[in-house]
Amino acid sequence: MPEPVSSIxxxxxxxxxxxxxxxxxxxxxxxxxxxxxxxxxLLRAGTAxxxxxxYVLVMGLQGRPWNDxxxxxxxxLRVSFDALKAQVGSKKGRSDLEAALDFLGVVERPKPPRR
Structure with missing residues (x-):
């Protein structure tokens, strides 16, 4: 049986x-x-x-506490993070302005359906 993501x-x-x-x-x-x-x-799926x-993910995959x-x-890691963000950038069909507003939290994201 597969391990849940939360086991990391x-x-x-x-x-x-x-x-x-x-x-x-x-x-x-x-x-x-x-x-x-x-x-x-995650970014391509719409996660802000x-x-x-x-870096919590990076540390977790290394078996290290997040604050390490x-x-x-x-x-x-910040350089790597910025490069990943740049890969997604406005490739979602958004303008640079929309991407910036989304990054700042000004654009409302659709809420996932409740189960």
Whole structure:
């Protein structure tokens, strides 16, 4: 039986739901993709980019607590995070202005259906 995404250190039910919206339903899938490809899938599925969410995933896949990321390592991860955001950018059919407003939280996202 596949392991739930929430079995990865630092990830909980909210992360599991976000990955499910991106079509990723197990910890094995997340591990096989790796942090960058998995996070990119989240962004492409409409998850708002959030640096802490990215490095929490990176740390979790390494078996490290989320707050273990510091200094030069954190700066390097920020560069990777920014590159991932740039890959998604306005490729969703949005203007740069819409993407910026979305990033700032001004554009309302549709809420997932309640179960």
């Amino acid at each position: 250190l630092n990830l909980g039910p909210a992360s599991e739901a976000a990955f499910a919206r991106a079509g990723i339903h197990s910890a094995e899938e997340v591990r096989a993709l790796g942090a960058d490809a998995a996070y990119l899938a 980019p959030h640096f802490i969410g990215y 990321c510091q200094g030069a390592e954190k700066k390097a």
